[in-house]
Each structure stands twice: as C-alpha cells, then as structure tokens.
Amino acid sequence: MKENCTIYNTIDIISKKWTLLIILSIHKGTNNTKRYSEIKKDMSGITSKILSLRLKELEKEGVINRKIDDIKIPIKVYYSLTDSGKDLLKIIQDIKIWGLKWKKQSKLTTRICNRTICKDCNI
Amino acid sequence: MKENCTIYNTIDIISKKWTLLIILSIHKGTNNTKRYSEIKKDMSGITSKILSLRLKELEKEGVINRKIDDIKIPIKVYYSLTDSGKDLLKIIQDIKIWGLKWKKQSKLTTRICNRTICKDCNI
C-alpha cells in the first residue's frame, strides 16, 4: 500500500512540518518569489536547518525553484513556486477552508486567521 | 504563528501517518461505515496500536463517529464519517489528483493507483 498509493506518497511530501507554510510564504512574495531570509522571517520559530532542509526537499520534488545570484557578495537566493507548487495553493486553501468551517470553534481565539484572505497566510 | 494559523493547525490534524487512508477506508464501507478489524485489514502494515490511536484522535476531532455494539460477544465497533469527515474526501481527492498529475512520473510503477476511481483507494 505504502509504495503504490498516490495519496500515501503525496501526503508524505506535503505533510511535513512547515512545508505548506513555506509554500505560502513564497507565494506571498513578489512574483511568487522570495529570498531565504525573507521566508525565515515569515516563519516565526523555524530554524535555518529545518528551513534549508524543507527547501531542498521541495526543490527535489519539483515544487519550488531555486535561483542563486552570486554575482556580488553577499549572495542572494531566490525561491519561487513551480507550476506544481502553484497547483498546491488550491489544496492549501481548501485545507484552510475546511479548518475554518469545522475547527474554528475548537481551539479558538479571535486571533485565528478567519478572513477570506488571511492576514497571516495571505490565502 | 503556530497557535493562530488555521492551516498549520489543520495540517496537524490530517497529516499524521495513516490518517487520510483510514478516512478513505471508512468511506469505502457500506454507508460510510466500517469495523475496526475491516479497517485494519485494509491498511496493510498498520499496527493495532497506531490504528486505535488514530481512530481516537479522529473521533476527538469530530471527523469520525464510533458506535459500539456490545450486546453480544464478541463486541463489534463501527466507525463512520461525520459530516466534517465527509468534507475531507474532497481534499483527499484533490491531493490524489495533484499526485497523479505531478508525481506520477517520479516514483512510478504501473501498480500505482492511477484510475479516476482507484482500485486501492476507491476515490
């Protein structure tokens, strides 16, 4: 089952901690692009190790692109969503909608993101 | 971020190992209902500990219902999807579609579920 099930395998890709939030963060950037340090600033609590790990995984999975500008120091690295990455935004939004619909009451504060366009998530 | 983000929290609920597959398995049952042992039989590889753990989590989250029939021994326990559980099926299907669209080529055997209605997943 594990080896052959599309859902099982796909869940494996997208369900890791921070992953979907990272995709959202990149999506928020101008032209779907954001730099490493900007993403890190968005994710309060993430460490550089985990962030670079996730970014590597996502790049390997073809969900994001990595573009390095090392013409001048300090170098800058830009991450952007690929087409498949952009395709994930719909799923992320559906997950959000499900959460708002069914989970809003359970762990709630007024600070939770509950607008159609979320202030925190921008989705 | 962790505390207030709907997506972050919702991901936490649905991304655990086996969770979505369990939901699918229950969905496959007659009237969206399935017994513990039947679910276990569906998930090749899962242990009873993990299965009962997931079922408890999902019940607590209001995604599934648990109905016990202990009139005669051996007792039987029936699990079914709640409305919020049924609502997740759409998301699961979208995840599958995403996986089939973007991941089919990457780790592929012909045995992967790739029909509109999957033989393994029934979704």
Place this chain on the structure above:
DNA sequence: CAGGATCCAAAAGGATACTG
C-alpha cells in the same frame, strides 16, 4: 547571506504480548 555541521531532545511509530 545562505546555509552546513554537530549534538541532543522529543515524538512518532513499530514489534510483541496480552486481555475483557
């Protein structure tokens, strides 16, 4: 700036055995 390296803590999951 964008990470890599190292070490460590915690969590998650699996194997096995047992029970009302």
Place this chain on the structure above:
DNA sequence: CAGTATCCTTTTGGATCCTG
C-alpha cells in the same frame, strides 16, 4: 473482537556554532 501495555527503534526537529 477491539483494543492496551510495554518496550524499543527510528525519525524529526531544535539549539548552537561555524563559514565561504
């Protein structure tokens, strides 16, 4: 049948320090 209990392994994530 539907789980528990116990023990153990693996995975994951975090803290801290370092570097081209």
